[in-house]
Amino acid sequence: MxxxxxxxxxxxxxxxxxxxxxxxxxxxARNVSTTDxxxxxxxxLADERELSLAELLEQIGRGILKLKDEQAx
Numbered sequence: 156m157x158x159x160x161x162x163x164x165x166x167x168x169x170x171x172x173x174x175x176x177x178x179x180x181x182x183x184a185r186n187v188s189t190t191d192x193x194x195x196x197x198x199x200l201a202d203e204r205e206l207s208l209a210e211l212l213e214q215i216g217r218g219i220l221k222l223k224d225e226q227a228x
Contacts (some may be wrong), residue, residue, distance in 0.1 A: 178217075182209065 189197070201211040204220075214220040 178213070182213070187212075 197211065198208055201208045215222065
């Protein structure tokens with residue numbers, strides 16, 4: 156039997172009627188290609204922050220979540 160995907164509670168919460176959009180634009184579906192290792196790492200980062208993966212990417216893209224370049228140190 157195939158393993159079912161986990162469901163982030165924030166994703167379900169965002170689908171509830173009457174919710175207010177968090178940003179000034181509607182979100183659109185996008186496709187991203189990554190390795191399994193990178194995907195697992197992104198999901199772990201999102202889970203640590205109690206975010207959906209989509210919201211993690213949104214916050215990185217908007218500069219809300221800052222990335223630190225470990226090689227620059």
